[in-house]
Amino acid sequence: MTQIVVVTHGRLGEELLRTAEMILGPQEGVHVVSLLAEERPETLQDKLDAVLQRVGADDTLILLDFLGGTPYNAVARCLRDSHIECVTGVNLPLLLEILSARDAFSAADLAQMAVRTGREAIKNLKPLLGPASDGA
Amino acid sequence: MEHDIADLGLVRIDDRLIHGQVVANWVKVLRSRRIVIVDDDVAADSFMQNVMRLAAPPGVTVEVYSLQEGINVLKGKPLQADKILVLLKSPQVAEQLYRNGVHFKVLNVGGLGAAPGRRPVFKSISLSDEELAILQRLVDRGVEVTLQTVPGEKKVSLASLLSRL
Numbered sequence: 001m002t003q004i005v006v007v008t009h010g011r012l013g014e015e016l017l018r019t020a021e022m023i024l025g026p027q028e029g030v031h032v033v034s035l036l037a038e039e040r041p042e043t044l045q046d047k048l049d050a051v052l053q054r055v056g057a058d059d060t061l062i063l064l065d066f067l068g069g070t071p072y073n074a075v076a077r078c079l080r081d082s083h084i085e086c087v088t089g090v091n092l093p094l095l096l097e098i099l100s101a102r103d104a105f106s107a108a109d110l111a112q113m114a115v116r117t118g119r120e121a122i123k124n125l126k127p128l129l130g131p132a133s134d135g136a
Numbered sequence: 137m138e139h140d141i142a143d144l145g146l147v148r149i150d151d152r153l154i155h156g157q158v159v160a161n162w163v164k165v166l167r168s169r170r171i172v173i174v175d176d177d178v179a180a181d182s183f184m185q186n187v188m189r190l191a192a193p194p195g196v197t198v199e200v201y202s203l204q205e206g207i208n209v210l211k212g213k214p215l216q217a218d219k220i221l222v223l224l225k226s227p228q229v230a231e232q233l234y235r236n237g238v239h240f241k242v243l244n245v246g247g248l249g250a251a252p253g254r255r256p257v258f259k260s261i262s263l264s265d266e267e268l269a270i271l272q273r274l275v276d277r278g279v280e281v282t283l284q285t286v287p288g289e290k291k292v293s294l295a296s297l298l299s300r301l
Contacts, residue, residue: 040250068156068190069156069157070152077184
């Protein structure tokens with residue numbers, strides 16, 4: 001099963017996972033690496049390296065909050081490894097999608113699915129709903 | 137006084153080089169369209185060059201040079217039109233550039249992580265005694281050396297830092 005590592009500024013990743021588990025139930029093989037305020041970049045790199053070492057040679061998909069910044073710098077260095085993939089802009093819909101699908105797909109396939117699902121989940125809702133009928 | 141002073145926008149020492157919001161802030165303040173990284177390791181590593189390019193703010197070009205190439209590109213250039221943000225990983229590289237004719241007026245020390253021999257001196261900046269001596273030599277040659285992580289935040293001059301250590 002593809003291992004998932006969520007890497008974010010603050011506790012966003014921890015709460016994303018907690019929220020996903022509220023919907024899908026407890027998950028195995030999902031790891032969170034958080035960059036906390038006033039934490040040094042080297043600390044994040046150490047935490048990430050420790051998680052990746054634990055994961056070992058398993059197919060791994062890293063979900064990153066956004067491109068640029070300390071988490072990006074730390075993660076990008078790890079992407080020379082052929083078994084590690086990464087998607088930026090993690091959101092709840094894409095996390096739910098890949099947690100449900102990861103038994104059957106490689107990290108590379110999951111990365112493509114995550115991008116598709118994450119993008120499609122973002123809607124400008126009001127124009128889609130059309131005009132409201134007045135007080136009917 | 138040398139008269140081939142390059143009108144560089146800013147030379148900044150940060151061992152993370154291009155680092156998301158930090159660099160975006162400096163680019164905004166300097167109205168820079170061009171980032172020049174001088175670093176032998178990154179110059180020899182096309183993967184890391186792509187990591188840097190992807191992290192650059194939109195519309196800003198990133199050039200990566202070895203120390204020798206950097207000297208050739210930056211030396212004596214009157215680069216008034218295109219404000220350049222030069223990024224380096226260490227005071228050693230800054231001094232090499234200066235000694236070889238890249239006469240920047242302002243040197244910003246922005247981020248240097250902990251390492252053996254280094255001690256924390258200001259915010260996220262750690263420096264060794266040797267690095268402090270290098271910065272002092274640059275001050276002696278007329279460079280304005282300041283420690284500041286992000287524009288608009290508190291900055292200190294090397295002189296006032298040394299008086300406190």
